Amino acid sequence: MRVSGKLRKGFKALEIYNYFDAKDYFYKALKKDSVPAAYGLSIIFSRDDNPFFAPDSAWKFIQIATDKFPELDDKTKEDYLEIGVDSAAISEQLYRVDSLFYREAQELDSLPIWDEFIANHYSDPFFENAVKARNSLAFEQARAENSASAYRDFMDTYPESFEFEKAKEAYDAQLFKEQTAGDDIKEYRVFIQNHPDSPFRSRAEKRIFEKYTVKPTPSAYLKFIRENPNNENVEKAWRKIYALEIRELTPTALAAFSIKYPEYPFLDELRSDFSYATTRYYPVEKSGKWGFIDENGKLRIECRFEFVELFSESIALVGMKEKVAYVDKSGKLITGFEYDSGFSFKNGFAVVEKDGLYGVINRQGAQILSPVYEDVGEYSEGLIYADKGDGYGYFDTDGVQVIDFLFDNATDFHKGKAIVELGEHYGLINRRAQAVTEFKYDWIEPFKDPGQPSRTKIGNRFGLMKPNGAAICDSLYFRIGTFSNGLALVYNDKQYGFVNTSCDTVIEFKYTFTEEAFSESKFVNGFAKVWQKDQRREVKVGIIDTSGSKVFPAIFEDTGIMKGKLIPVKKNGKWGYADLNVELVIPYKYKSAANFERNLALVQTDDGYNLIDTLGAIKLDMWYKTFERLDTLAIVSDTLYGLIDTAGTEWVPQIYNSYRIMDEHVIRFNREMGNFDYFDFRRMKFIWREAT
Numbered sequence: 001m002r003v004s005g006k007l008r009k010g011f012k013a014l015e016i017y018n019y020f021d022a023k024d025y026f027y028k029a030l031k032k033d034s035v036p037a038a039y040g041l042s043i044i045f046s047r048d049d050n051p052f053f054a055p056d057s058a059w060k061f062i063q064i065a066t067d068k069f070p071e072l073d074d075k076t077k078e079d080y081l082e083i084g085v086d087s088a089a090i091s092e093q094l095y096r097v098d099s100l101f102y103r104e105a106q107e108l109d110s111l112p113i114w115d116e117f118i119a120n121h122y123s124d125p126f127f128e129n130a131v132k133a134r135n136s137l138a139f140e141q142a143r144a145e146n147s148a149s150a151y152r153d154f155m156d157t158y159p160e161s162f163e164f165e166k167a168k169e170a171y172d173a174q175l176f177k178e179q180t181a182g183d184d185i186k187e188y189r190v191f192i193q194n195h196p197d198s199p200f201r202s203r204a205e206k207r208i209f210e211k212y213t214v215k216p217t218p219s220a221y222l223k224f225i226r227e228n229p230n231n232e233n234v235e236k237a238w239r240k241i242y243a244l245e246i247r248e249l250t251p252t253a254l255a256a257f258s259i260k261y262p263e264y265p266f267l268d269e270l271r272s273d274f275s276y277a278t279t280r281y282y283p284v285e286k287s288g289k290w291g292f293i294d295e296n297g298k299l300r301i302e303c304r305f306e307f308v309e310l311f312s313e314s315i316a317l318v319g320m321k322e323k324v325a326y327v328d329k330s331g332k333l334i335t336g337f338e339y340d341s342g343f344s345f346k347n348g349f350a351v352v353e354k355d356g357l358y359g360v361i362n363r364q365g366a367q368i369l370s371p372v373y374e375d376v377g378e379y380s381e382g383l384i385y386a387d388k389g390d391g392y393g394y395f396d397t398d399g400v401q402v403i404d405f406l407f408d409n410a411t412d413f414h415k416g417k418a419i420v421e422l423g424e425h426y427g428l429i430n431r432r433a434q435a436v437t438e439f440k441y442d443w444i445e446p447f448k449d450p451g452q453p454s455r456t457k458i459g460n461r462f463g464l465m466k467p468n469g470a471a472i473c474d475s476l477y478f479r480i481g482t483f484s485n486g487l488a489l490v491y492n493d494k495q496y497g498f499v500n501t502s503c504d505t506v507i508e509f510k511y512t513f514t515e516e517a518f519s520e521s522k523f524v525n526g527f528a529k530v531w532q533k534d535q536r537r538e539v540k541v542g543i544i545d546t547s548g549s550k551v552f553p554a555i556f557e558d559t560g561i562m563k564g565k566l567i568p569v570k571k572n573g574k575w576g577y578a579d580l581n582v583e584l585v586i587p588y589k590y591k592s593a594a595n596f597e598r599n600l601a602l603v604q605t606d607d608g609y610n611l612i613d614t615l616g617a618i619k620l621d622m623w624y625k626t627f628e629r630l631d632t633l634a635i636v637s638d639t640l641y642g643l644i645d646t647a648g649t650e651w652v653p654q655i656y657n658s659y660r661i662m663d664e665h666v667i668r669f670n671r672e673m674g675n676f677d678y679f680d681f682r683r684m685k686f687i688w689r690e691a692t
Contacts, residue, residue, distance in 0.1 A: 527562035
C-alpha cells in the first residue's frame with residue numbers, strides 16, 4: 001500500500017502550521033488511513049496555537065491511533081513511516097495529550113478530576129503522579145473530617161496508597177477516642193473486646209488501671225487485679241502492692257506480706273528477698289578492692305569495687321573509676337556505673353546524682369526521674385518533690401508529674417498533706433495542690449508522729465497546728481519545745497510551763513527558761529527535769545511528773561533522768577546518786593554519772609571511767625579513758641580500743657585504733673594501715689579477721 005495523497009498533503013500543511021487544510025485532509029483520510037489521520041488530527045487539536053485547540057478531541061484521536069496501530073501489517077507500518085508515523089511518534093503524542101490533561105487536573109485538583117484522569121491516562125510519570133496526588137488529596141479530606149469512618153473509607157478505597165499507614169494510625173487513634181469518649185471503664189472494656197488487636201488496647205488497659213487506682217492504695221490495686229485478671233497491668237499492680245506494703249525490706253515486713261497476699265505471683269522473688277533480708281552483709285577489702293561478707297564471714301560478693309557503702313533495703317552503693325552504681329545482695333548490678341554519686345535506698349527508691357543534678361531510681365535500677373533536677377526529696381505516700389530550677393512540683397512513683405512546679409520550696413507528704421513555700425511564706429497543700437491553710441507562716445515543722453501537732457512560727461511567735469492544717473494556737477508563745485509524753489515546753493517571755501497537744505496549759509508557767517532547759521526539759525517515762533530559781537535567785541534543777549508535782553525539788557545543779565531507784569544528781573560540780581526520797585546514797589565525787597542499768601552505772605573521775613554498783617563499789621580493776629556501754633558489754637580504751645563485759649572479762653583485746661558499731665550485732669574494729677576485724681558481740685566471736 002502506498003501513502004495516499006491526502007495524508008501527504010495533510011502532513012505538509014501541518015509542517016507549515018496550515019491547520020485548516022491539514023484538518024480537512026486528515027478528516028478525508030480518516031476512514032481509509034485511520035491511524036496516521038487520527039494521529040495528525042490529535043496533533044492539531046492538542047496545539048493551542050490554532051482555533052481548533054480541543055484536548056478532548058486530541059485525546060479521542062490519539063486513542064484511535066494508539067488502538068489501531070498494533071492491528072496494521074508490517075508493510076503498512078513501513079509505508080506510514082515515510083510520513084513520520086510510527087509507534088514512537090504515537091506514544092510521544094499520547095504523552096503530549098496526557099500532559100495537557102495532567103496540567104488541567106493539577107489546576108482543578110479534585111477527586112473526580114483525578115479519578116477521571118487516572119481512568120483514562122496512563123503515560124508516565126503522569127499516571128503515577130496523578131495517583132499520588134489523588135491519594136494525598138483524599139487523605140487530606142479524610143484528615144479534615146477526622147473521623148474513624150473517614151479514615152476507614154480511605155483505607156478501603158486506597159489500600160495501596162502511600163498514606164495508608166498514616167491513615168491506619170489516625171484511624172486507630174480516632175476510633176479509640178470516639179469509642180472511649182466518656183472515659184468510662186465499661187467503654188474501655190468494650191473497646192478491648194471489639195478491637196483486641198488495636199495498638200490502643202494497651203492504652204485502654206492502662207486507663208482501666210488508672211481509674212481503679214486513683215487512690216494508690218494496696219486495696220485499690222488488689223481490687224483491680226481481681227476484677228481485671230487479663231489486664232497487662234496486673235503485674236505492675238502487684239509490684240505496686242509490694243512497694244507500698246514493703247516500705248522497708250525487713251524479714252518481718254516480708255513475712256507479713258506473704259501471709260496477707262498468698263496469691264502473690266512472684267513467690268520465688270519473695271523467697272529470695274526474704275533470704276537476703278535475713279542475711280546481714282558487711283564490707284570487706286582484699287588487695288585494695290571491696291566486696292561483702294555475710295554474718296558468718298562467708299564472702300558473698302567478690303572484692304571487685306573501689307569502694308562500697310552499707311546495704312540498705314538489700315541494695316548497696318558501689319564505686320568504680322569515680323562513678324557509682326548499685327548492687328543487690330546476689331552481686332548483680334542493678335545499674336551501670338553511670339552516676340557521680342548516690343544515696344541509700346529508702347522506701348524502695350534511691351536518689352542519684354549526675355553532673356550536679358539529681359534523679360531517682362527504683363529497686364530494679366530503672367530511672368523514675370531522670371537526673372535533671374536541682375533538688376529532689378524522698379518518696380512519701382507515693383509522691384516525691386523535685387525542683388527543676390523554676391519551682392518545686394511533685395511526681396508519683398511512675399515518674400508522672402501530678403503537681404506542677406508551683407512552689408518556692410517543698411517537703412514530703414504526711415497524711416495527705418505537704419508543707420510548701422509560696423512567696424516567702426509557708427502553708428499546707430493536699431495531693432491536688434489545693435491550699436489547706438493560708439500561706440502566712442514563716443516556718444512549719446514537718447509532721448512526724450500520728451496525731452502529733454506541728455509547731456508553726458509567724459514573726460517571732462510560735463503556735464501549734466494539727467496534721468490536717470487546722471491551727472490549734474497561732475503566734476502564742478516565744479518558744480515551743482518538742483512533744484514528749486503528750487506534753488511540750490512553752491515559753492512566754494518570762495517563764496516556761498507545759499501544754500498538751502490541744503495547747504491547753506497543763507503545768508503552769510513557773511520555771512526558768514534557759515537554752516539548756518529548752519533542749520533537756522522534756523518528759524521521759526512520765527518525768528521531766530525542770531529549771532527553777534531558788535531563794536538565792538540561782539537556777540537549780542529538779543524533777544516533776546506530768547501533773548506538775550515535784551518529785552525532786554529544784555535544789556541540784558543537774559540531774560539524770562528519773563529511772564530506777566537511784567538517780568544521778570549534781571552539786572558543787574560533782575555527781576552522786578540520790579534515792580527516790582531525795583536522800584543522798586552515793587556521795588558527790590564524780591565528774592559525770594549515768595543512770596543505773598542492770599544495777600551498774602558508768603561514772604567518771606580524774607582517773608577515767610569505771611562501773612559502780614548500787615552501793616557505790618567500783619566493779620572493774622582498771623579505769624578507762626573511753627567507755628561506751630553496750631548493755632552487758634563495753635567498748636573501752638586506755639590507748640587503744642577493745643571489748644570487755646561488765647564483769648571486766650576481755651573479749652576483744654585493746655589493740656585497735658578505732659571502731660564502728662555496724663548494727664545491733666557487729667562491731668568493726670580498725671587497726672593501722674586500714675586493716676579491720678569484725679566481731680559479733682551477740683555471739684561473742686570474730687566473723688572476719690583480716691590478715692595483717
